[in-house]
Amino acid sequence: MVVVGTTMIIPTRNSILRTFLNVSWETCIKTHILLAVSSFCIAFLHFLVRPAAAFLHPFGVATLSLVGLTVLLAMPITRKYLSYQLFLNIHVLLVCVLPLLCILHAGINAATIFIICCVILRLLDTLFVPH
DSSP: HHHHHHHTTOOOOTTHHHHHHTTOHHHHHHHHHHHHHHHHHHHHHHHHOOOOOOOOHHHHHHHHHHHHHHHHHSSSSHHHSSHHHHHHHHHHHHHHHHHHHHHHTTTTHHHHHOOOHHHHHHHHHHHOOOO
């Protein structure tokens, strides 16, 4: 759910949430990469323990989709054949739709974690990123 909360801030440079919280683009990218890697590890461990549940779970699907897209963007061959705007559109679509599924699935806990993530990101941005 931490991934769900923080990735909702990240999709575009002009994201309403990112602008409202005044979180820098650099902080969003670093957080996104860190959470993508850590959440992939968690999802993979979950998959090893309960394969069917992890595969069908909305959070598992969201995590793997976000990690997959992040890896695709990092590959030079992808940047050659897939425009950044097209990638961004797909990414935003997944980031907007999949977290909603997770929030519906998890209820109030997801909303609480989302708010906590926003506050933590804002504090990190204030402390470590020069404006």
